[in-house]
Amino acid sequence: MILGVHSMKTCPNCGTQMADEAKFCESCGVSLEQGNPGIQGAQPVDNAQSAPNNGPIPTQMPPAQTQYNPYQQYYNPKDHTSEFDVRDIADNKLFAAFAYIFGVLGIIAALLVNNSPFTRFHAKQAVKLEIAAIVLVIPAVIPFLGWFVTCAGLLVLVVVKIIAVVNALNGKAIEAPIVSEIGVFKG
Incomplete structure (x- = not known):
């Protein structure tokens, strides 16, 4: 030195x-x-x-x-796309999206389509979203604060539904964010 x-x-x-x-x-x-x-x-x-x-x-x-490997796949535990047949996904994307768009009627339509596991998955996710929407309406009986909570929660659910519709139309079976932990169904 x-x-x-x-x-x-x-x-x-x-x-x-x-x-x-x-x-x-x-x-x-x-x-x-x-x-x-x-x-x-x-x-x-x-x-x-x-x-x-x-x-x-x-x-x-x-x-x-x-060095970072750009081809390494990220594992998403909520992505179940690989569990479904590619042909089933291609044939039933639209009906899977209907489950989210048309609420209860869309869920019924998705369940009646060709006994498709892909649409059944999305119908179950749509049921979870509908249950969350019903639960979010309950605080609306409380003036002002309840109305704010209900409006904010329903706005978040609309965003989650949009994400779920985009996933369904892209042929992905990804659990809906936020409501995926509701234990009504497995999958």
């Missing part, structure tokens, strides 16, 4: 700069001592800072996986 300036090592593999005492590259894991034999002999050893280590001396750290 000269006048408070620290000398830095540069990794021969990736070019990352790090402290002079570093034995391995912090970015790629390459051993700095083995990769540059000239650095090994040139480094002064400070006995005050180095503590005896009785454990095994690593020769090289395994390379750290720092």
Whole structure:
């Protein structure tokens, strides 16, 4: 160290700069001592800072996986699309969306369509939304605060229904947000 300036090592593999005492590259894991034999002999050893280590001396750290894999699929536990037949989804997207759009009549229509598991899934989700809507009407008997709670809750349910309709029309069997935890049906 000269006048408070620290000398830095540069990794021969990736070019990352790090402290002079570093034995391995912090970015790629390459051993700095083995990769540059000239650095090994040139480094002064400070006995005050180095503590005896009785454990095994690593020769090289395994390379750290720092790169993001853009093709890795995100797992959504509420997405059940893979459980349904592709043909069933393609044939019944519209009826699945009807379950959300037309309320009770849409639910009945979706249940009567060709015994389709895809439309049955969306009909069950629509029933959960209808139950939530009925529960949200109950606070409306309380003036002002109840009206506000009911209006805000129903507005949220409208947004959830729009999301559910878009999912159904895109052929996805994703549980409706917020009401998915209502245990009326399994699925």
